[in-house]
Amino acid sequence: MTESVSVTDNSFETTAVKLIQRFHLLQQERVETYTLFEEGYVAYLKGHPNYNFPLYRQLVHEITETFNKISADIIVIKTRLNDDHQQSAVAGLINKIQDQEQKKLETTVQHQISRQNDIDHPDVPEHKEQSESQKEKLKEIVDKINEFLEELKYESEELYGEEEDENLVER
Numbered sequence: 001m002t003e004s005v006s007v008t009d010n011s012f013e014t015t016a017v018k019l020i021q022r023f024h025l026l027q028q029e030r031v032e033t034y035t036l037f038e039e040g041y042v043a044y045l046k047g048h049p050n051y052n053f054p055l056y057r058q059l060v061h062e063i064t065e066t067f068n069k070i071s072a073d074i075i076v077i078k079t080r081l082n083d084d085h086q087q088s089a090v091a092g093l094i095n096k097i098q099d100q101e102q103k104k105l106e107t108t109v110q111h112q113i114s115r116q117n118d119i120d121h122p123d124v125p126e127h128k129e130q131s132e133s134q135k136e137k138l139k140e141i142v143d144k145i146n147e148f149l150e151e152l153k154y155e156s157e158e159l160y161g162e163e164e165d166e167n168l169v170e171r
Contacts, residue, residue, distance in 0.1 A: 011050075014080055015085075016081060016083065016085040016090070016156075016159045017156075017159050017160055018085055019077045019080055019081055019085070020077075020081070020090065020152075020156050021161065022073075022077060023074060023077050023094060026070050026073055026074055026077075027097075027149070029066075029070055030067070030070050030101065031068045033063060033067060033070070034108070036059075036063070037059070037063045037108070040056065040059040040063075041056070041059075041112055041160075044056040045115070045119060047122070048119055056071065063136060067105065071098065071101075074094065074098060077094065078091045078094045078095055078098070079091075082096070085145075087156075089155050089158070090152065090155050090156055090159075093148055093151055093152045093155060096148045097145055097148045097149065097152070100141055100144050100145045101145065103141050104138065104141045104142065104145065107134060107137050107138050108136050108138065111131065111134035111135060111137075111138060114131040114133075115131050115132040116133050117130070117131075118130075120133050125146060127150065134154065
């Protein structure tokens with residue numbers, strides 16, 4: 001997992017723009033963590049029928065810790081944007097993204113279970129159907145996250161302009 005600066009660190013700059021930039025870095029870290037999670041899961045499945053569950057359990061533990069840290073940092077960002085910078089619309093979009101990310105994680109786990117059930121019981125067509133259904137649900141959630149990220153981009157454009165104006169005045 002990537003080492004990152006926590007937003008709770010007092011040395012972290014807290015302008016609204018810096019907070020939004022930090023949010024985007026955390027989102028990127030979340031995407032990278034999902035990639036590691038999927039790679040680890042695929043390696044686990046390749047062990048069929050002698051799965052290495054202790055190793056997979058350790059991966060899940062590490063992934064969970066990373067997601068919890070990312071989520072905690074994003075909650076701080078959302079709170080600071082809302083309370084310190086009066087950016088309730090931006091904070092609201094971040095909250096919507098967080099909600100979708102929670103659904104994505106839950107659906108990812110359900111999808112992994114259904115994929116393993118399909119491998120372990122290929123003669124039960126319901127497992128394949130459930131896996132496909134979870135895969136489609138994941139796609140819909142990712143699309144929704146991307147929509148909210150796009151809205152966040154437009155909602156925060158004004159803040160970037162304001163920071164540029166402030167930098168010009170300081171010179």
